[in-house]
Amino acid sequence: MIFVLHLVALIVFALVSVLPIRGEAALAQDSILSEIDAIQDRVAIVRELKPTGPIARDLMAREDLRAYLENSFLEDVTPEEIEANQYRWELLGYIQPGYDLVHAYLEVLTEQVLGFYAIDKKTLYLISERERLSPSDILTISHELTHALQDQNFDLKSNFASRETENDQIMAYQALTEGDAVLSSLLYGRQFLTTAQLFAAFQEESAGGSSVLDSVPLVIRRELLFPYTAGVDFVAEQYADGQWAAVNRVWQNPPQSTEQVLHPAKYAAGEGPIAVTVPDMATRLGPEWRELEENTQGELDWQILIEQFVDAPTGAEAAAGWGGDRFRLLRRDVDGALIFAGRTAWDSDIDARQFFQAIERMARGRHGANLQVAPQRTVHTTADLAQGSEMWEAQAGAYSYSMELQGSRLSLAISTGPSASSVLDTMSAP
Secondary structure, three states: OOOOOOHHHHHHOOOOOOOOOOOOOOOOHHHHHHHHHHHHHHHHHHHOOOOOOOOEEEEEOHHHHHHHHHHHHHHHOOHHHHHHHHHHHHHHOOOOOOOOHHHHHHHHHHHHOOEEEEOOOOEEEEEOOOOOOOHHHHHHHHHHHHHHHHHHHHOHHHHHHHHOOOHHHHHHHHHHHHHHHHHHHHHHHHHHOOHHHHHHHHHHHHHOOOHHHHHOOHHHHHHHHHHHHHHHHHHHHHHHHHHHHHHHHHHHOOOOOHHHHHOHHHHHOOOOOOOOOOOOHHHHHOOOEEEEEEEOOHHHHHHHHHHHHOOHHHHHHHHOOEEEEEEEEEEEOOOOEEEEEEEEEEOOHHHHHHHHHHHHHHHHHHHHHHOEEOOOEEEOOOOOHHHOEEEEEEEEOOEEEEEEEEOOEEEEEEEOOOOHHHHHHHHHOO
C-alpha cells in the first residue's frame, strides 16, 4: 500500500499501526487474552462502533517481528516504488544520497511495536513479552482494537488500496484512521482507567523515548508522527461538532489532502486540492530519460522540506497557502542524473510569493556559500507589467534550481543533469 509512494504509509499502516512500549517480561497467554476480551467489549462501547464479526488475535515473539515486517514490506512495495522515493528525497534534500530508507523504517518499527492490527490478515497481533498488561499496554490495545472496528465498518483495505498511488491522499487517509484510534484510546482511558493508572501510563511513555526515531531524518519522524498528532487534532474537531456520529460522517467523505487535515476549516468548507498537471517530460526530454514517478508533494511535505533547511515557523507559514501541486521525477540511467519538475497552485498571489521566497531560503540553507544565484529577472508576458513572470535560478555543484512565479502559480525544477531553467522551458513548451 505509508510508501506508495511514501514508504511511511506502506509500512506504518499496511503492516502495522505503531505505539511505543517498554519491557522484557513474557506474556501469560490465557490471562492476557481474557483481558483483551474485556477491552474489546469496552472499546466497542467507547467508539460506538459495533463489531460485525470476531476479531482474530495471535501472539508473536519479538524475535519474529523483524522477519514479519521485512516479508510484509517486500510483498507490498515494489523495487520501483522504493527507487522513486529514494531518489526524490535525495534530490530535494530530505536525505543524504545512499541513505538506507528501508532499513531505517524497519529499525524504527521494530523498536516500537507492542502490537499491531494487520489489515490483510484481519488479525490483532501482540508481541509476547509481558505477564500482565500495564496501563500503557491497555491504551495501546484499545487503539489497535479501534482499527479492527474501523476495518469491519469502513473497509480500510479497499480504501487504502484506492489511494495507494497518491502520496498526499494516503497520508491524509491515514491521519483519519490514526486520529480516530488515538481519540478512541484517550476516551477509553478516561472512562475505564483510574487517575493513578493514567498517570502511570504517562510516566511509562515519558520515561522511554525512541533512540532510533530520534536519529532518523526529519522527514521520517514528521511523516511517522503526523497521523497521530495532526490526525487526532483533525478528528477531535469533528468530534467536538457532533461526537462519534460526526466522525463517522467523515469516514464517508475522508480528507483528500494533508492540507485538509492541517486546516480542518478547509475540510469543512469543502476546499479540495486544485488540479495541477505536468506534461509528459520523458517524451519531451528524449529516450535516455526514464520517468520514476508522477505524484503530489502536498502541504505537509513542502512544510517539512522548508523546515529542514530554514525553520519550523517558516515551513508552516510558507506551506499553509498550498492549493495543489503535481510533479514528475525522472532519471537518466547512463549517468544517474535526476530531474524534479513540478507545478504548484496557491490560494493567492501572496501565498505563492511567500512559497517562492521560502524555497529560495531553503536552497540557501541547504547549500550555504556554495549556492550561486543568477541575477533575478522578470519576464513580461503581456503589455500589463503586473502579469509578468518572475524567475529565480541558482546553481550549487551538480544541483541547479529554477522557479517561475506567475500570479498564484509557481513552477519549480531541481536537476542534477540539464540546467533547471531548461527543464522549466521544456515543461512550458506547447
